[in-house]
Structures are given as structure tokens and as C-alpha cells.
Amino acid sequence: MADAALFEFLHTEMVAELWAHDPDPSPGGQKMSLSVLEGMGFRVGQALGERLPRETLAFREELDILKFLCKDLWVAVFQKQMDSLRTNHQGTYVLQDNSFPLLVRMASGQQYLEEAPKFLAFTCGLLRGALSTLGIKSLVTASVAALPACKFQVVIQKS
Numbered sequence: 001m002a003d004a005a006l007f008e009f010l011h012t013e014m015v016a017e018l019w020a021h022d023p024d025p026s027p028g029g030q031k032m033s034l035s036v037l038e039g040m041g042f043r044v045g046q047a048l049g050e051r052l053p054r055e056t057l058a059f060r061e062e063l064d065i066l067k068f069l070c071k072d073l074w075v076a077v078f079q080k081q082m083d084s085l086r087t088n089h090q091g092t093y094v095l096q097d098n099s100f101p102l103l104v105r106m107a108s109g110q111q112y113l114e115e116a117p118k119f120l121a122f123t124c125g126l127l128r129g130a131l132s133t134l135g136i137k138s139l140v141t142a143s144v145a146a147l148p149a150c151k152f153q154v155v156i157q158k159s
Contacts, residue, residue, distance in 0.1 A: 004079050004101065011102055014040065015118050034117065038125035045129020048073065052133075062156055065134050066093050073130055091156035095127075096149065103148035116144040120152075127152060 018033045059065045070082035074097075084096045102119045106112040120142035128140045137157045144150045 007077070008102065008105075011119070011122060014122065034121040037118070037121035038128075041122035041125025041127075042129035042132070043125075044122075045126040045131075046133050047129075048076070048126070049130040049133025059134065062091070062093075062136065063087060065131070065136060066095070066154065069127060069130060070095055077126070091158065093154040093156075095152040095154065097152075098149045100148050100150045103144070103150060107147040113144060113147060116147065116150070117142070120144070120150060124152065127154065 014037065018036055059068065066085055066087070070085045074080065074082045078097075078101045080097075080099075080101070082095050083098045084094075086094045086096075100120075102123065103116060106115065106119070124140040124142050128138055131138045131140075131154070139155045139157060141153050141155075142150055143153070
């Protein structure tokens, strides 16, 4: 549990630091900060993907890779599995976590709902980076309707 607390603290500090030094509160400035967080997450996701056992890299289908992310990768990072995985079988997947660890502390009130995207950008990058290492180019976005639940939409980009 100490690792989870340290990761949570590090993540919170990364978000706070980026927003503290961002003199531009306009949507353009916020997009830049979100892009930096997503890029950091992408590199971490790549590094995690590079450390996967070789037999893990022998997935046959996209769905198997997404199942791996929902179970094994999510457990490695957040000490819990993703709550659900849905697909339209046309390259779009929705991963849902009903109690996302990085949003749990914010769940005390709806006033924090608008702050949630800051806390999801890193994880979007993490998922995209892991998928990239597994040979899948994707676009990952996140949404929050009610804290602490969130959905990550993964759209596979065909070459």
C-alpha cells in the first residue's frame, strides 16, 4: 500500500506543479499542461510495456491486449482491476473504472468535477504508451460523469 500512496502523491504533485507554473489560464494554456502530462504518461506506459514478459507480447487480437491492460497492467499500477471493458468490435473500446484511485480523494463533492481532466491526462498517456509498445497506435481520451468513476475511450488507429 505504501507504493500506491507514493504514486498518488507523486501524481498529485506533478499536476499541481504544472498548473502552478502555467501563467496562461486560457484553454490553450491548459491544453499545453494536459499535453505535457499525457506525454509523461506515454513514456511511463512505454517503459512498463518494455518490461512485460515476452510471452505477454504474443497477443493475437486487439481485444486480448485490452483485456491485459484492464487486468494485469491496471493491477500493476493501481492495485486493482478495471471494472469493465466494452467494445463495438470496430476498433473502439471503453474501459471503465468505478473507483479510479487518482479521483477517490476528490469524490467528496461535485465541485471537483471540472478538475478531473487534470488527473486523467497522465493515465491516458500511460495507456497509449503501453499500447504503442504492444504495436497498437491509438487515441485515448477520458471522461468523468460522476466522481470517482471514469471512462477511458481507446480508439485504435489503423495504419
